[in-house]
Amino acid sequence: MRYILENEVLKVEIDSFGAELKSVKRKSDDREYMWQADAKYWGRTSPVLFPFVGAPKNKEYRYEGKTYSMGQHGFARDMEFVCEALDGKRGDSENVEGEHSIWFVLESDETTYEKYPFQFRLHIGYELRINEVKVSWLVENIDNKPMYFSIGAHPAFMCPIHGEPDKTGYGLRFGGLTDEIHHHGNTPDGMAVMEDKVLCLTDGKVTFTPGFFDECTYMIEGKQTRRVELLDADGNAYVTVDFDTPLFAIWSPEGKNAPFVCIEPWYGRCDAVDFSGSLSERAYEKALASGGEFEATYSMHFAI
Numbered sequence: 001m002r003y004i005l006e007n008e009v010l011k012v013e014i015d016s017f018g019a020e021l022k023s024v025k026r027k028s029d030d031r032e033y034m035w036q037a038d039a040k041y042w043g044r045t046s047p048v049l050f051p052f053v054g055a056p057k058n059k060e061y062r063y064e065g066k067t068y069s070m071g072q073h074g075f076a077r078d079m080e081f082v083c084e085a086l087d088g089k090r091g092d093s094e095n096v097e098g099e100h101s102i103w104f105v106l107e108s109d110e111t112t113y114e115k116y117p118f119q120f121r122l123h124i125g126y127e128l129r130i131n132e133v134k135v136s137w138l139v140e141n142i143d144n145k146p147m148y149f150s151i152g153a154h155p156a157f158m159c160p161i162h163g164e165p166d167k168t169g170y171g172l173r174f175g176g177l178t179d180e181i182h183h184h185g186n187t188p189d190g191m192a193v194m195e196d197k198v199l200c201l202t203d204g205k206v207t208f209t210p211g212f213f214d215e216c217t218y219m220i221e222g223k224q225t226r227r228v229e230l231l232d233a234d235g236n237a238y239v240t241v242d243f244d245t246p247l248f249a250i251w252s253p254e255g256k257n258a259p260f261v262c263i264e265p266w267y268g269r270c271d272a273v274d275f276s277g278s279l280s281e282r283a284y285e286k287a288l289a290s291g292g293e294f295e296a297t298y299s300m301h302f303a304i
Helices: 110-115
Strands: 002-006 010-015 020-026 060-063 066-069 082-086 101-107 120-129 132-141 147-149 151-153 156-158 171-174 180-186 192-200 205-207 218-221 227-231 237-242 247-251 260-267 286-288 293-302
Touching: 002 101, 002 120, 010 120, 020 132, 020 293, 132 151, 132 286, 151 293, 227 260, 237 260, 286 293
Parallel strands: none
Antiparallel strands: 002 010, 010 020, 060 066, 082 101, 101 120, 120 132, 132 293, 147 286, 151 260, 156 260, 171 205, 171 227, 180 192, 180 218, 218 247, 227 237, 237 293, 247 260
16 A cells, blocks of 8 residues: 655655655656666665565575575565554554654564564654655564564665766765775675775765676675765755665666666675675674664655
């Protein structure tokens, strides 16, 4: 089911399937900022990545001596969530966010337990603030043992946005950086290659050239920045993503000249090519005590 949040500036649509943000339109001219999931390039718009970010090596992981199968980015993006709050109220609680807000919840069941042996609740909230969409995550461990997970965002933004034939000349600006940003890539089957690479910047910016996305996903660790701006060909920021995650990714499908760019705040990533450990030993894996909660947010700002 689709739900709508709107104010005088933006109209936002969220689908209960995957609790996925599907559309952000500027009301003054009906401009769409979000990629519209054309399967020719990529059939999603902004999926949540849970309980895995990326893929475990060989699409399997080990926990307490047992091996489980798990695909890339987990399963939450392909499950139906329940709307638990609209316009600031969740259940019998007081206001959770502002007037223009919505919360969804996904709870573990027998199906999820077969592939992920933990009992959990995953809450995802959206709040519309003038020209900003704030996304909130709340993970609850309702099991009687520690729970291991990772979580991330995967929003895709239209690029180009002014009708140009491709995104050549568009680019990114990384907040607080001037000359370079360090990153690493991945293999064709999605494993992290931990070779340190350097992306050269000019005044904190990089410009897209033909083939810019053909090598790999740009995975950027070490909290090198907390803000990424997507720039049009004139250097104007039309989308800004703010986050406080330990790493993030920049991605557009390799070799497809796809008309969108993803800016992805992550708590976790795919396994490295040489990884051979258990679930608890995965890079950035969150350990949540029984009865514990994990909360995090990121925000997207849109030009008005």
